[in-house]
Amino acid sequence: MAKRATGQGSGTGKSTGKSGAKPSDDAATASTDEQTAAVSDAASAAKASPGKATAATVPASKTPLSKAPASKAPASKAAASKAAASKAAASKPAGKPKSRGRKPPPVVLAKPKPWGWIAAALAVVVFAVAAIGYALLQAQEQEDLADPSNIGGLQTKSFVSAQHTDQAVAYEDTPPFGGAHDLAWADCTGTVYPIPIRDENAVHSLEHGAVWITYNPDLPQQQVDTLANLVDGEAFIMMSPYPGLASPISLQTWGNQLFVQSSADPRIVQFITALRQNPANTPEPGATCDNPEFAQNPIPAEPDGVGDPSAPATSDPAATTDPAATTDPAATTDPAATTAP
Known part of the structure; x- marks a missing residue:
């Protein structure tokens, strides 16, 4: 055709x-x-193809072949494709820029310093230094206190030990701090006696290394309580009132005596620290101070200071431990007999 x-x-x-x-x-x-x-x-x-007849017939009948805009449809498709590509590119997340050359070294984060542990260690060091310093200071103070030569007003004598008697003794010193004494010792395990106790029993406790604190019954109660706080429950120390005392307070160990005017006197603590169980003034080291029977039923002091004037209660080195030599059979306990002043 x-x-x-x-x-x-x-x-x-x-x-x-x-x-x-x-x-x-x-x-x-x-x-x-x-x-x-x-x-x-x-x-x-x-x-030949009935399904495509409409699509093929319509353009041919309506649009002349010489004037059909053949290039318009492809141009529209290209523009649509370009727009879709731009939209897709815009919707995608921006990727990391590709690095060129050698990769940078990995970043290593420094570990945080354990400030808590450091502070704790410093606190321990400071505490240790303070403790050592305090211990050294205390040791120096104890060394100073332990020196009897630093105690002002201290009186000393030498006595022969182990002179036992069952008789009253006429002592030269009041209160006595050495010499002949009873076979039984007064309990000195931090005992605070409410009454005056017998000298002969107290002196035996001094021979074991104890400290005996005596005070005038007229001493204010506040000062008595202060002394009791130093004594109560402590080993190798005791206290009791002592009528006729030359000063408000006195302290005794074997061969040592100190008189003070007040319970606040620092020499009291110095005396106790330096002379309690001091080997130089403990004739019987290692002997006990425990005597619960005496603590419960203390033997009271002899009235008016009655004692045996012939008993060797002095520091005479010729004294002996022979009972026959220390006790006069003719001695009497006549109330007229008194202890030496």
């Missing part, structure tokens, strides 16, 4: 040339022939 139309067109052209028709008329005739041929071809194609 196309060849036939073309042939006819050519024939028409020839006849047109011969008949003298205008070129524009020839072009219109040719266009009409081409459209007719296209319609015929479309009809043939529709018979």
Whole structure:
């Protein structure tokens, strides 16, 4: 059909040339022939493919082949593809820029310093230094206290020990701090006696290394309580009132005596620290101070200081431990006999 139309067109052209028709008329005739041929071809194609007839027929019948905008559809698809690509690119998260060359070294984070442990260690060190310093200071103070030569007003004597008697002794010193004494010792385990106790029993306790604190019964109760706080429950120390005392307070160990005016006198603590169980003034080291029977039922002091004037209660080195030599059989406990002043 196309060849036939073309042939006819050519024939028409020839006849047109011969008949003298205008070129524009020839072009219109040719266009009409081409459209007719296209319609015929479309009809043939529709018979072969009925489903595509509409799509093929409509453009051919409405749009001339010479004026169809063939390039418009592809341009629209390209623009749509480009817009879709731009949108997709915009929706994707920006990736990390690719590094060129050698990779940078990994960043190593420094571990935080354990400030808590450091502070605790410093606190321990400071505490240790303070403790050592305090211990050294205390040791120096104890050393100073332990030196009897630093005690002002201290009186000392030498006595022969182990002179036991069951008789009253006329002592030269009041209170006595050495010499002959009873076989039983007064309990000196931090005992605070409410009454005056017998001298002979107290002196035996001094021989064991104890400290004997005596005070005038007129001493204010507050000072008595202060002394009791130093004594109560402590080992190798005791206290008792002592009528007729030359000073408000006195302290005794074997061979040592100190008189003070007040319980606040620092020499009291110094005396106790330096002379309690001091080997230099403990004739019987290691002997006990425990005598619970005496603590519960203390033997009271002899009235008016009655004692045996012949008993060796002095520091005479010729004294002996022989009972026959220390006790006069003719001695009497006559109340007229008194102890030496």
